[in-house]
Amino acid sequence: MTTRTDTSASPEIEGRADLISVFSKGEKPKDRWRIGTEHEKFVYRKEDHRAPSYDEPGGIRDLLAGLTEYGWTPVEEGGHVIALAGKDGTVSLEPAGQLELSGAPLENLHETCAETGRHLEQVKAVGDRLGLGYLGVGLWPDKTRDELPIMPKGRYAIMLRHMPRVGTMGLDMMLRTCTIQVNLDYASEADMVKKFRVGLALQPFATALFAASPFLEGKPNGFLSYRSHIWTDTDPGRTGMLPFVFEGGFGYERYADYALDVPMYFVFRDGKYIDAAGLSFRDFLDGKLSVLPGERPTIADWTDHLSTAFPEVRLKSFLEMRGADGGPWNRICALPAIWVGLLYDQGALDAAWDLVKHWTIEDHRRIRAEVPKLGLAATGPRGRDFRTLGGLVLDIAEGGLKARARFNGAGDDESGFLQPLRDIIARGKTPAEVLLDRYHGEWGGDLSKIYEAKSF
Template identity: 60%
Template sequence: MSAPPSTSGEPITDRRELVAWIEKGFKPAAEWLIGTEHEKIPFRTDDLRPVPYEGARGIGALLEGLTRFGWEPVREDGRIIALAGPGGANVSLEPGGQFELSGAPLPTIHETEAEIARHLDEVRSVGDALGIGMLALGFSPTWTRDEVPWMPKGRYRIMRDYMPKRGSLGLDMMLRTCTVQVNLDFSDEPDLVKKLRVGLALQPVATALFANSPFKEGRANGFLSYRAHVWTDTDPDRTGDLPFVFEDGFGIERYVDWLLDVPMYFVYRDGRYVDVAGQSFRDFLQGRLPGLPGELPRITDWADHVTTAFPEVRLKRYLEMRGADSGPASRLTALPAFWTGLLYDGAALDAAWSLVKGWTAEDRARLRSEVPRQGLRTPFRGATLQPVAREALAIARAGLAARARRDAAGRDETRFLDVLDSTAETGVTQAEEMLRRFEGPWDGRLDHVFREYAY
């Protein structure tokens, strides 16, 4: 979330209004856009330490410096905690200072590439002067949880207190993980359901292709995507691959029912976050929320609550693909290319659904559990996940070719998948490449990662 939320709209008492809020995201295919978000891990370039918010070389100073490029500051309690930009783009902070660009919804990945390049140039320009670099990994490789500073955002205080009650790795999720995700549109409920099912089933394939977090506190952690493993022990009430999505008759109403049973974190009222952690939005609809007795929710409260669910694919007024580690700039465009190719062409979507529709709930759960450790080598249905990844990549490439969105040089969007070809063909992830360097030329020293995997 980029800024303190607002409180607006008439009181809501009818569950149907919550369904209608999602339905307002329906768009004809000609209006579908692509929104890419990516996080980066800030570090001090002189001593490779975390960057606090305060101080002349802090995150606050970095945000302030970026305003010279036309970004508008967004403040909470007097501090800049986000930046608003053109077309709906914004820069925001995750709890441990992970620096996020939430890109504007754009028609093509060519434009996404330009947006990311421009943002990274701006961040480097300001960061170089402050001695701040940005690391392109899915998990902080050297610092302990206690060493990571908390950012001054009110909702994070509530989450920090609640997370340890629901899982052992929730604070790691908040402080040390880093992701890239893409947000995609749908035309109607059947299209939404099909895309959601394909996205959930193939999310472990994306996790494997983008696995990039094999280190923790200066050592190999035994995983290829430790970020993905962290999500398996964060909070079972609001995470996972949502088996009910694959049940006959699934639709938006069923998803809303699930969200109503996801425990709340907060309600924003009169400029402050009210701690209602663990309480029920169902009770809120009936004016029986213990934290705000007699108060009824507004639609803005529902929009806030939707953002506190963290499944592998999140449904809002669009679909968020959430399964990948952050990584180098070439992979920040590869992720939207992968999912756009699979989901934005009808033939490709049909082919992707044919690939996964026979998988059982047990198949999907096993992939989510084992892929973070084994990547593309994960055993699956008599083989490994690698041939599935190759087939999914081929479908995505065909989908992008059919879109035929070309840049000024006449190139279509398939070029953004090229960086994934070697991973899919060899089965060797970026995480495994880093581990080989760690055990070889790096001689077990992770200061190298701050040079070789910084933006």
């Protein structure tokens, strides 16, 4: 989740145009489009697979302190270091201590994968000293909620109180999941709309390819991406497939209206988070927010609020693709590869839109509902399963990456980063199904084997 690192003064919102400006100011010419990749992993103690707390010796605080040896600058909240800032982006904490790298905006996938590699080398070096390991899957496979620590971040305390009021699995989302996502740019409102629609339509395909959360509390849970299933009952006011995105007239204003209708979580003032859970940002605009009577929001408040909506694709001053489970290094590199291939070349974007433009709202809803359980066996319109559809999508993405012609020092373009996904399609099994095969086979039902098999 977003970590605030800028606490400078922000202008007050004077009207609707200021709300829209956050989106329109994100427009960039194609030569300035960048790739921002985020990934989370579970931190555990190697000796007993326990999730370490923040304060304990060799715990999360000491892990962050160790990373400062690599030039990272601490970011504090309430006297606690809760993030690190550096040239490779931001290292931050999810609610139960999941460690996230929110990477810097980079020009190509070669740089993205190198950035991920640097980060993993650093955390492993510090982890070796502290006796910590890192697990790359989408869901804690063997931990109950009660076994997990809580990190000292103000917004998390507010969310943890509010989540049980609006859904049954919000606490699971916060405490027990890990994801990979990619943040991408757009040139104009029309470009944003097309990318949003393609990204939203094909987000379940990414969920299927990256499905890696088939275990809960030590046994199979009946899903391939339980992480994705969790989002179906986290908070209906801020999640989902957003059918209005596919309707005529969709653009910045329509998304702003959606975001205004998303209930608030908090307001950040004087270094602290004020609980505004369930209140209305529209009231805030009118100076009628009960926790800050007479005060009107700033642009920073609006930006914070936009980060509390959790649809499958999210708009800020860029687009976030949010459908994938956490996974190993090669899939961290593969997730941006598929979306950059589909969305950053006009021919590929047009071809991807031609593939999905006839899908109905009911098609989108059905596919989204099927994928967490069925993975690649889910079916698109006309009965094509996702394995068949996936081959078409990856072909389009590969063409887009080749057309970008971004080469590394060895002369390789970016299309090679798609190979792990090609392998999944060829095998016809999601990563989750491979894990289940090993659990029922060579592991003999001993889920502790996952730590050796799926750690970075």
